[in-house]
Amino acid sequence: MKKSIKPARPAAKTRSAAKPAKSVRIKPASAAKQSLKSAVQSTTPAKIAPVSPTNGSARQNKIKAPRPARDDLYEANSILAELTFREDDKLPISTLDEFGQEEEYTAIQQLLDVGKQKGFVTYDDILKFFPEAERDVEQLDEAHAALLAARIEVIDSVDVDEPSDEDIEETEAELESDLVREEEEDAYLSAIDADDTIGLYLKEIGRVPLLTAAEEVSLAKRIEKAKFARERLVKGNVLVKKRRELDMIISDGMAAREHLITANSRLVISVAKKYIGRGVPFLDLIQEGNIGLIRAAKKFDYHRGHKFSTYATWWIRQAVTRAIADQGRTIRVPVHMGDQINKMLRVSHQLTQELGREPSIEELGDALKVTPKKVESIIQIARRPLSLETPTDEEDDSVLGDFIEDEDSPEPVEIATHNLLREQIQEVLNGLPPREVRILQLRYGLLDGESYTLEEVGKKMGVTRERVRQIEAQALSRLRHPTHRRKLRDYLRD
Template sequence: MKNMEASRVAKHPGVNIREEIEKKAKSEIGSTDTIKLYFEKIRKCPLLSGKEEKRVALLVEQGDQQARATMIESNLRLVVNIAKRYMNRGLPLQDLIEEGNIGLIRSVERFKVSKGCKFSTYATYWIRQAVERAIMNQAAVVRLPIHVSNDLSKMHRVSGEFQREFKREPTEEEIAGRMGVRGRYIKKLQRINRKISSMDAPLADGTDETLLDRLPDDNVIQPLEHMSCGHRKDRVRAWLSTLEDNERDILSLRYGLGGDPETLEKIGRRFGVTRERIRQIETRALRKLRQLGEEQDIDSLQAI
């Protein structure tokens, strides 16, 4: 699935991310040269001014594929800058960049100019989320025997190549044939993969949160402690725009960003759900803002 999403970037001229990713996937030999070449290519991609960014983003919303490509290319350096901050945490830089590029693609597809924030602010959340989840998944893989970890990577690569070639998911037998192993071994690898992927699955408490979402981070400033001061409303809108609509609405009501603060019970009546459900959504939204605050100039949170 990862390779499928990454390959979608390759449907435009300019930087061929798919080509670079596939080179890396096929061989670790020369990976340093590959990433240097990639850096050279993305340095040639022009950055967009604020006005250009809005114009291109509006075209993306209308389904313009060339505008989508332009938006992605102009922000590839943002991905690299963020990925570098996660080095020495279990994944090589080229893998971090690949994951970050997937997050960038998602942000381009979800971004709305009407949200009133800079695209880089919005994209940073999605890039960091993609990178951090990859690191957590890798942490689980590291505990596996090295040959199993390598075979899992090979299975993903073979599956991605098959999907791009035939436009469908391969069967266990088809994967086994390409890897030169027995079908029962592929079933074993898939069971292991499902356990690793379960960290991204929603928890069974009705919150829509994943295990990764529940991982605590006590070293980050609580952004809503500063938001209530009311200064720099444009920055507040930018942060809130990274949230889902219901999360944004609930925080606005809860902290009085558009009027007087409301209780959990009152907000619950507005939305037709229990106060506990509102509390869960509030907690999830605050966690997202803490993650964003860690990356988006943490000192500026105190100035709001």
């Protein structure tokens, strides 16, 4: 007969530890305060009563301990972020910092909300919520710590978000007033010199006529059909005959996309020529605009009812402006700061027309609704660095560096006076014995500008330190003679 072995009875003090741990629901606000304090202060897990090795079933007698605190113990704010993100992926309006104090719903929460929506954040997003992060490293560290705890990736840059209906409507209004008529465009392209690289490109894209709204929809439907065919191929389990049909549909969709891009290539020229002189060559602007056009062709949705030309213009402009922000300056300026600079320039031009003079810093600050100190900072950042090798005239006879004063260099008068003094001293020394001249040159740095001590001069001359002092005194006494003194008196300073 098989005996049943009872498990050892746990100690009374640890009886509660033998109970299975319950899933803890995160409590908001004040209730979370005590939970956080206990999580931070409790650094050792509860003791568990030993279980007899003679226990019959390990699964039946498995004892679950309460969840212990982390061994590495994140900082309190990281623990808080990790705990509270488990409920609705959001922090409560009032939370706790590492000292247990309440802090308001700040920019960190807004940044975390953006990160949870997109799955990542860019450095431009961080600078948007923390404008002083570039100067205050602590703010940047706090933002990175919160994002790390929330498992949100920080990337350098990202493609532009999908334009809203309002953005497309604004772009359409601009196109109605800015786009050149097709007849005028053809006349301009026909007059281009064949040796001009840009001209050849313009003539090439001018051969493809513009599309009507119905043609754009037809091409978009072919592209959409090819997209569905590609997804069908990816899933697999397709018969050979059906695969051939899908391949033909995909090829037709690629041809439709190419036609859609080529027919709207002149939009790139129309947008790029407005940004000439911003620090990026015109050909590079065209290249970046073409990349935006290709991206627009991939993302276009004809179901929204917008014309592709309007939709593509928005993407082209975004690609061109981002290229200017990244490549237009020797020292890169963040995109949000570039927007502030452009806004300040527009307001400054508007105020100049209204006032008939250049606006002051205070007037610009009132118009922009920022402090005068912020306006000065924007003006300082807006300045572009100049090369010292920039020619100052058409003949390239002189460069900018020739007119820049070197504040560390002496005045020409001082240089001439110093050279004359050196010649007079050398003339006076020629009347002394060579041994005395040598000692004076070493003691006062007349050779290489470096002075030597009595002991160092003695080693070089092979005499004692005292003997060097005596020879030096004798030489100076000779120089004080009126004959030599008269030559050097004019160089003495008061």
